[in-house]
Amino acid sequence: MGTRELQDEIRTLLSQIGKSQVWLAGELYYAGNPGRDDDLEFKKYVERVKKQLQRSGTKPELLNYYIKFISNHEDVKNRVGVLPHYASTRSLSSRMEEKLKAFSSSIVVDAE
Template identity: 35%
Template sequence: MGTETERLQREIKRLIKQLGWSQKRFARELLAMTDEGDCATEDEVGQYEERVKKHLSRSATKPELLQRYLHQLQQHDAFDDLKVVVPYFVPTEGFNMEFVKGMQAISMKLDE
């Protein structure tokens, strides 16, 4: 099943593979979506590529950072071409936490 970090890393890698991108291309696209991307030097772009590549492989990467990468990827124009539906869970007050956690566990197993 894996940790939340591992699950997010797998999901991001799966989506960038579907786009036909390398991890370096993914990093360049992420950087281009930021304000820093407009004025980054080649060295800075290379450093950013390596940093993102490491984030996609290290188990110590924070899930929050990977969630941000995933969100940015979903906002990219090329993502629309994938015709992928991104599920979004909105908790309802009527569900108890045990039920929600059980449903999340089932969802994670289906993702594998």
């Protein structure tokens, strides 16, 4: 998947679990900076993550990391269980990949 598709996938995952981009940025910040509580640095980090979810030049590897982070987050697992997310294997045809992605996106998750 390309950058735009991964960014859309992240927004879809966050929507499915009822979380925001700010939530994602905060969880990433505190996971990488345990015990750190600097409001200015936190706000800068949140803005950086939000921009990464919009810019076409964001590396797909970083976005894939964000998807894995969301999917493996303890709060998400406790609330939702398993998220319906198709991760490309690059061994199937592009048509089949798109069908599997569409199927995964069609599964409704009750985040309550």
